[in-house]
Amino acid sequence: MSASDPVTVDDLISRSNRLGADKKNTNYAGGNTSAKGPATDPVTGETVELMWVKGSGGDLGTLTPAGLSALRIDRLRALTAVYPGIEREDEMVAALDYCLHGKGGATPSIDTAMHGLVDAAHVDHLHPDSGIAIATSADGEALTETIFGGAVVWVPWRRPGFQLGLDIAAIKAEHPEAVGCILGGHGITAWGDTSEECERNSLWIIDTAAAYIAEHGRPQPFGATVAGFEALPEADRHARAAQLAPVIRGIASHDKPMVGHYTDGAEVLDFLASEKLAPLAELGTSCPDHFLRTKVKPMVLDLPTTATLDEQIARLGELHEAYRADYRAYYEAHADDASPAMRGADPLIVLVPGVGMFSFGANKQTARVAGEFYVNAINVMRGAESLSRYAPISDAEKFRIEYWALEEAKLQRLPKPKSHQGRIAFVTGAASGIGKAIATRLAAEGACVVVADLDLEKAQAAAAELGNTDVAIGVAANVADAAAVQAAVDAAVLAFGGIDLVVNNAGLSLSKSLLDTTEQDWNLQHDVMAKGSFLVAQAAARAMIAQGMGGDVIYISSKNSVFAGPNNIAYSATKADQAHQVRLLAVELGEHGIRVNGINPDGVVRGSGIFASGWGANRAATYGVDEEDLGQFYANRTILKREVVPENVADAVYVLTGPELTRTTGLHIPVDSGVAAAFLR
Structure with missing residues (x-):
């Protein structure tokens, strides 16, 4: 990382950590923050304007200076002169490398342009449940005006990238009174002249949206509770979950081994017992961070809690076949010759009414986070259905994210798994x-x-x-x-x-x-x-x-x-x-x-609980040696003359x-x- 204004970077890290520590503000590894400020060019000695922005893949709650990218503002904004248009905007990602200042730092994320092109010293882009609820409402644009007036502006869905950065920069210029925007189908972006003002604006948007949903939302956004789908008593619920977990893990691991996570929080169980479960689950998630972790939609067991274990297992097998066929149809409907190969057709989220949610990933942390993201999605659907109608981005747009060449490149950069990963x-x-x-x-x-x-x-x-x-x-x-x-x-x-x-x-x-x-x-x-x-x-x-x-x-x-x-x-x-x-x-x-x-x-002998509990003393007495010499005694009687240790x-x-x-x-x-x-x- 190059020489920088320590106050600017320290303030950015502190703000990021505070925002990321509270999951009402953004999901794990979701969103990014930035700050602009002066730094000294070590070659010329001149003062240059830099932007420090959270890099690709980092988490706001645990962000450190090493997780930031540092870019020259003048070079970043000069890219507008060579921007070839939206059909070729992916080429701009490689161009960001020529805007970096100094060595080290994180890889710039796809949202870098959003931060750099906006004329504000500090910018936050976040994925709060309350904000995404507005962003995924069928009446999202009208709700944005009603809830925030002119202080927050609606931006129609656009896949993250250089053009979205231009769009938000234009919105900021056209609406000087605005403190942020709602990104259709996606999340929120806020800005400020100081780090404190930017954070305050972000929290105001999040809390204002949540308060409006709470005050004006329908009392039963998911509809009535369906008889026979209510949550089982905790002991019965966990017993059935333990019986089903290996079966469901086998389903999720048809293409490659997965680790699982089980969730039976109240928000999950309530959703699974509701009359809107099936239609809402079928619509899938909307925020890119969500469906990249959860797949575009979950697999839902459509049996009441009175079904026997054998009936549930048999039905899960049938649903798995249908899910795989449906996912393949989704892939084939949207793929072209340039698309990466289909990565796998198994569900990452499996919902079992009365029991809970099973989420999966290549490791436990990924599986747990996938479950957290689907809880986020449930909260989003609840908020959208409270005020309007949940209307996520289309499957075509989801595919453009899921099988994006840039996303594929990110997956290819992941380290090779260890020998026992997933076991x-x-x-x-x-x-x-x-x-x-x-x-x-x-x-x-x-x-x-x-x-x-x-x-x-x-x-x-x-x-x-x-x-x-x-x-x-x-x-x-x-x-x-x-x-x-x-x-x-x-x-x-x-x-x-x-x-x-x-x-x-x-x-x-x-x-x-x-x-x-x-x-x-x-x-x-x-x-x-x-x-x-x-x-x-x-x-x-x-x-x-x-x-x-x-x-x-x-x-x-x-x-x-x-x-x-x-x-x-x-x-x-x-x-x-x-x-x-x-x-x-x-x-x-x-x-x-x-x-x-x-x-x-x-x-x-060394480190052995058995030998320490008296066995060592007895064996030493049997062989006529001191207990502290027992390990060497055993070694001396072997062919290799080497002591065996637990490792x-x-x-x-x-x-x-x-x-x-x-x-x-x-x-x-x-x-x-x-x-x-x-x-x-």
Whole structure:
């Protein structure tokens, strides 16, 4: 970034952050702000006029100076002399590169001309629900005059770009009394001589529109509530959502794997119970930021809440086929030889009356934001229907945005996804030791991770270390209790849409001889590891099969599953049980594309919850070494003479579940530095 007026930039960042922090003002990553001011040209030493504007893809609420583009105002406005007309306006985007001042900074967005051509020191372009409600009303132009008088001017829909910038600049020049405009089908733009005045004008437009809707709007803008479509009680709603989530995720992932998000806010449930649900949903969203995240329209389950689960699943399948055919027809109706290839015909928003909304994206954050955007769209439709009639931009215009060459170029610039992006991992015993190392590695490779542990507080703390709830969540999971396991799996599918990858890692051990091992000792170890692995695999497999997306089940067994060591009859026997579950389930689940593999570690002392809980002291006593030397003792007896640590096991999980071993199932991988007595062949 070039030398600049720090006050101007600081004020712009502060204003942007305040506006973006309140979602009534704009959606996530929506809108942009700018400020114009003097700076010193480091080459000539002369003072030049610059514009700092939020760059492409940034979010106002978290904007920093690095997210700004800096452009020379004189060069930007000189582009009007070479503008070739609206049919070739996309060429102006490349021309913006020649207006940049200095190195660094963000890529200029398509709205840069809107900010630069308007004769105002400060400009805000935002996507508030209240403003878009006016912008998408059939009577939007008349409502703009009624609500704001001459202070806000109506601008008919035009796709963002250089021409829209010229249009708004002309409006500003023709209406010196105006403080902003309503952009038909899109949002609002406001301006001011100071940063404070610009922000004040933006908020005045937003709040004035909201107040007018509240005072003059119809009491039931979505019509009457339809009997049989009302929201189910919360417990029943969440139970049905957990049953449907994997099925719906499979639908949304027909073309490519998606992560899901579930929403059952009051505004969603009210909309889903209304008589206008079907016709309004069919009209689709209008603001470009909305439908680029949600697709042009959602898929709506048209059954009452009294329908059985099987009836709902069958109907969802039928609706999916119809949705895909409809989307293809939309694409073929508007595409030409220059259009990018169709990107996928699956819905990103699925609405289930009485239950809620399921939204999808390439990762959890994108899925969550898609849901937030459709809530924005519901609010917009409510406002428009309150005052007039919801009238979004046409499908032809939506297509021009969705399959815009500039939008395609933006998608092509996205970084290559990591190996496990879009995968949802459920790891038991993941608050410490091997499980925590596995969860950490999978999260680093792009997976969404459910940290399942007997101790909820520790599970949540471990998840928080991995990132926010878009990355990982912690759940309580007593793996020896079927109801607790199902509750944990339900929490996973409600958080992320489903499950792709299960790691049966939870375990404990008691080092005792045959004569000292009690029935309670035997039952405890078999309940946690043999029975626990069975229960987790069973509950997760139900979700995986419902998804129809395949998956992975990994058992963290042990070298002791094949090696007869002293004083651990209960532990070794249950590990052998787990090892054979791998073989059995590999055969049974293979027809569903689910691979089942095992890992046999040995001597993982450092960071191990099992060794720290007394097992280490017992094994050290058994072998006649000090406990602090146990790890090296295990290493010295191996072929490689190297200690095994939790991260080594995590590496094996990564390889088994990554893209390289897609044809491997029923395999046990030793991670023991080479114990000849435990060789599998």
